[in-house]
Amino acid sequence: IASVVKDMESELGPGNAYPDLLPKLARFELALMRFYEANLGSRKHGVFANKCWPAFENAFGFVPCYVNSRMAGKGIPISCEVDIYGALSEYICQLATDRPATLLDINNTVPPDMTAEIKDMAGAAPADLFMGFHCGNTPCCHLERCAIKYQLIMHRLMEDPSKPPDITRGTLEGRLKPGPATFFRLQGTTDNKLTSYAAEGSILDVDPRSFGAIGVFAIPNFARFYRHVLIGKRFPHHGAVAFAHAGKALFDAVKLLGVDDINTPKPAGVLYEGENPFE
Template sequence: MINTPDIKIGIVGVSRDCFPRELTQRRMKQVVEECRRLKLPIEPCSVVIETEKDSMAAAKEMVKKGVDAVAVYLGNFGPEGPLTIFAEKLGKPFMLCAAAEESKDTLVEGRGDAYCGMLNASLNCGLRNLRPYIPAVPVGSPSQVAHMILGFLSIARVVVGIKNLKAFTFGPRPQDFYACNAPIKPLYNLGIEVMENSELDMLMLFKSVAGRTKEIKAIAKDMAAELGAGNKYPAKLVELAQFELALMTFFENNLGSRQFGVFANKCWPAFEQGFGFVPCYVNSRLTGRGIPVACEVDIYGAVSEYMCQLASVSPVTLLDINNTVPADLPIDDLCGVERRDLFMGFHCGNTPSCCLCEGCGMKYQLIMHRLMESGKKPNITCGTLEGTLRPGPTTIFRLQGTADCRLCSYVAEGAIMDADPASFGGIGIFGIKEMARFYRHIMLEKQFPHHSAVAFEHVGRILFDATRLLGVEDVSTPRTRGNLYPGENPFGV
């Protein structure tokens, strides 16, 4: 996908001077061989870190090799000071991992004590205010360590993407839509740059590309091919294509100091009167290519979408946690959840076509049509992409800046049901175990807004670890029955 970092991982072996350096060298060579069997883009460092001087040399080599993240490998006990000096100097995401002992026959001359060394390495990271990624079981065989590094690759992709991200906004938010407020300080704390623009800027941008008719026609042709039989309003394609060209031109010209970008754009109510359409279909196309576009100027929604994209390396969407599922709506397979834990995720029409079932199409926004064109044929409210969400595994995720400028987050895994939601928009039925309690004691209790980013696979592990690695301490997940949330009434369960 475009707008997504390709991650190159370095690996640096460390050795304490009272242990044989050769032990780390031999063990790291085996790890590198296992990484290459997994086709990991691994760059071994020729320097084994024993001293502070080695730390500087290793950092210099890793920078020269262009690594984006690094695995610090304790082949034996390891030198806690030099290894953290290296991590501090390098300034990139890093993980700590270590070698397990190989055999009862090597526990005298060949024992490495890396299990012990990990404790001191972790402690020294704290002394230097460094935050390493430490796997759930960080000490293992060469094959096990290689799989740890494989897992770290996805986590590093999220972190690197976020720290090189720019959020473009065209606002302000719709009236009485405080839910999409976006304190900027927490975004800066994450390393995200923000470029705020007005809806008038967007209109001027749209008009500025009107003369590029050849490009507009090519985009409109591509839209028609994508929609196929779902092209219900073909007369709208030229305007929508012009809008897509405007957004892409702005994106390419304004990344500035950053490599990646997302949009959080206003889409109602004045937009329709000014532009003559709704932007949902264009939003879906950009998101499908790798540039998430959040509705209603929801900056944290756009960032959340991007994190889901980085975790899954696949198109994602942003949906309202929208409505309950009527008891008489038939669902053949509840995927192991109770009906009380079902809900519908909905939005007007911003979900990429590849994330919808066959038969999706471009339609009009029903709610806006009632308000803006009541009794008339749809015109300015045309431009949604509507259909049923693709059934299968899913992850919902939200990163949010609170009113007092703290960062908090939630992540939950579940399934999108293979069932007809019998409604309009881009919509699907979600089932997440213990969602009813999670909704009450996390989403409501912690005052999360109504938008949630949605990935179309299970990426909870990656998002949880990446969010923590970014420094977010408050990451909520669903709790099993009997495991009460703070403040949950034990007499009311």
């Protein structure tokens, strides 16, 4: 436990806001690693799809986000909220880029007062911008000035918000480093088929002005893609993020898996199935 705590301290640096919490987190990380090693069987690699809230906090006394981020950094993705296909999608992104991946919510649009300050939208329109967010499962290597903090929303719901956080501590927060990125997901449908999407874009050098592990994403033609593919085909709000332009490798990978329905953003003037041509 002491050696894991020391490694956490080194990784967090000045972002180590809760030194007293690290031994608990280290114990949990070691338990996960032992479970992983004991249950691989004949396999060489594995992933986790864990339930991270709300029962976890009352049972363990912290949130698992920072430990999840460290496991992802070791090449063992842990998806949030028991998202099995999310964990698999993260792992595929990791293999496509040879770098740790993460899982983020396609969370919200970017308000006009922020878009007005963005000089380069990397080929996207203001309507295509969105914030990719999660509580704190993204590895430190992809964050600027990462810090261990607490889950703001859980603190309001699960604790007395007038008191300092306790069981809701343990997120890893920071702004995503700007650069190329690919949102990707492999998903099973209700009629037992596999479907997928891949959308290349950029993480912008913009302050999201919010909490969590978060960044502003610019994916050209994403607004229509979101409406007609992600919503139209009932994809979950979780997406795996590869920190590179990995569309070519991801497309080939899901083709090899036998997936026929592979979705990508269409340029203006090229309609999606069912899209109204008079809009």
